[in-house]
Amino acid sequence: MAAFRRLVLRPKYLESRWDDFYALTILALIPIMGYINEALRITTTNPEWALRSPIGNLVAGWLQTWGLTAQGASDLHLPFVVLHAIVGLGFIASIPFTKLRHLIVTPINILSRPRRNSGELDTIEDIDNAEILGAGSIEEFESWQLLSFDACLRCGRCEDACPANAVGMKYSPRELIQTLRDTMQASLVTPLSSNGHNGNQPDIFGDEYSWSCTTCGACAAECPAFVNPVEEIISLRRYQVLSTGKMPKTVGETLRNMERQGNPWGLPPQEKTKWASGINLPIANPEEKIEVMLFFGCAMAFDERNKKIARTIVNLFEQLGVNFASLDMDEGCCGETARRMGHEYLFQVMAEQNIEIFHEYQFEKIVTPCPHCYNTIKNEYPKFGGDFHIEHLSEFLEDKFKGEPLPVKNGQKATYHDPCYLGRYNQVYQSPRELLKKTTLNSVEMKHKKEDSFCCGGGGGQMWLETDAETRINHHRLEEAVDTDAELILTACPYCLTMFEDAIGAKGLQEKIRVLDISEALVRERIK
Known part of the structure; x- marks a missing residue:
């Protein structure tokens, strides 16, 4: 066979x-x-x-x-x-x-790999005193990473699933792991120079290679040997950001925005809640217990299009009678963008600040419309003492709408796009689709869906990176949506929505197809 x-x-x-x-x-x-x-x-x-x-x-x-x-x-x-x-x-x-080594190395890699949640990255412990920040040479990777290089079967499943590779970017997860393995083997016989580098470092240690990855996790999900190239990408980025300062210009600008203003957009924090002017947004009181702490995230606070979604969510919660409140000016950036861009120190500072603030309030659960905030608080904050019950907005709304009769469909087609950080990393596939059933829209699926979903191109800090017009992942994903003949694209992520709107505008398809958040579809179709 x-x-x-x-x-x-x-x-x-x-x-x-x-x-x-x-x-x-x-x-x-x-x-x-x-x-x-x-x-x-x-x-x-x-x-x-x-x-x-x-x-x-x-x-x-x-x-x-x-x-x-x-x-x-x-x-x-x-x-x-x-x-x-x-x-x-x-x-x-x-x-x-020979390749037969995987008979031994792959089982060892599977059994000895770090046990973490799928959406959780490796943490640099005691970062203030750590001598190694990321990996600038093969010797600086962790032992479990070196083992995973040998476990790679070179089968190419990761490369076939990679959105960056699919659109023609000069990046391949297979090439990454195989090059690291070859470098590791060469380092065993090549004398190290005085600075600890072996002189055999390939282009992957350069300033550009690691920045094509969207950290969507498709490569790791496909790997039969449980190799996760995203971990290596983050190690390479950490070294550039924390050790050398050599990184793409837009990466540096984004991280400086987060350091100075507390958000990737670089807007003054005083503008954080301007979107809520004119509506009744409850503000949390440390002395009062509430059911839901609504954590909006930076995109909802600073992006003009996503501000409309934030207002829609507040309206929806009021209609449903939810006992909720927001942190108002106390809500800080979750730090996800900083961590995926390699600024581990900034992430840890932001995480600890947010956890301290959360502990000051009394609530049953956190609900957020952003899968990036959701994944970070759910899977990465527990490492820093922030073990909170959190639900994505789609999970929360599914429970609220459960048991309601299905409406008659009106013939308008809508296709749902699975965000990587909601679906692949946290296996939330059905909740948004159940909500779609509660509307009058006819659901059609794209070629790549659920576990096989194709990235929008905005993860891993790509929202703020400049890419060649010929290799834009969001354009490729939009083409899949257009192929379904849908009039609406629904998603459950502010990043995905932004990437789709950018692609629709670039291709001049505003009259043919639109993109909505799943909450907007519910309000438009169900709440009068």
């Missing part, structure tokens, strides 16, 4: 090297020689149990048909046994030096 797939089906992401064919050959040769040895034994001794060895007996019949006698089989048996043993021992000896 493996040979048929490699030689006949030949998936486009599958590359072939000499050790691929060596593995197929030797794995076929060992059992074939075993059956021949069994056939020679049967031909020589004609045992009573021959029928209980059907393949060996069948081969023995063929050999006898071709004129092999018992004496001839006896003469050949010992040489074939020795040859079979040599091939078998050669197979074992070749394991460390």
Whole structure:
């Protein structure tokens, strides 16, 4: 089956090297020689149990048909046994030096990998005193990362799933891991220079390579060996941001905005709640217990389009009678953008500040419309003492609308886009779709959906990075939405919404298709 797939089906992401064919050959040769040895034994001794060895007996019949006698089989048996043993021992000896090493290394990698939530990154402990911040050379990667390089099967599933690679960017998760593995092996025989670098560092250690990744996690989700290239990307970014200061201009500007103004947009914090002027937005009181602490996130506070969604959510909560409040000026950036861009120190400062503020208030749960805030608070804050019950807005609203009758559909088509940080990292696929059922819209699915969803291109700090017009991931995803003939794109992420609106504007499709947040669809269709 493996040979048929490699030689006949030949998936486009599958590359072939000499050790691929060596593995197929030797794995076929060992059992074939075993059956021949069994056939020679049967031909020589004609045992009573021959029928209980059907393949060996069948081969023995063929050999006898071709004129092999018992004496001839006896003469050949010992040489074939020795040859079979040599091939078998050669197979074992070749394991460390060929692709076959994954038979040993991959199980070890799976068993010994750090046990973390899928949306949680590795934490730099005691960052104020840490000597190594990220990885600027192969020697600076963690031991579990080095092991994962050897566990890579080079199968190409990660590359096939990667949105950056799909649109033509000069980035491949397979190339990343394989280059790191080759560099690791070279470092074993190449003397290190006085500064600890081995002189064999490839372009991946340069200033540009790591910034094409959206950290969508599609590569890690597809990997059968549990290798996660996103971890290596973050290590490379941390080194650039925290150790050398060499990074793309827009990355530096975004991080400076977060350091000075507390948000990636670089707008004064005094403007954080201007969107709420004219509406009744409850403000949390430390002395009063509430059901829901509504955490809007920076996009809702500072982006003009997403401000409309924030007002819609407040209106929706009022209509549903939810006991909720917001932190008002006490709400800070969750720090997700800083962490994905490699500024671990800034993230930890922001996380600790937010956790301290959350502990001052009494609430049952946090609800947020932003999957990036959701993933950060749910999966990364517990490491810093912030273990809170949090729900994404779609999960919360699904529970509120549960049991309501389904409306009659009006014929307008809508397609739902799964945000990576809500779906792939946190397995929230059904809640938004259940909410879509509560509208009069007809749901149609895109080619890539749910676990196989295609990134919008805005994650991992890409919202603030400049990309070539020919390699924009959001344009590719928009084309998939247009192919469904939908009139509306629904999503549950402010970043995704921004990326879609940018693509729609760039392609001049404003009259053909629009993008809404799932809460806007509910208000438009259900709340009068």
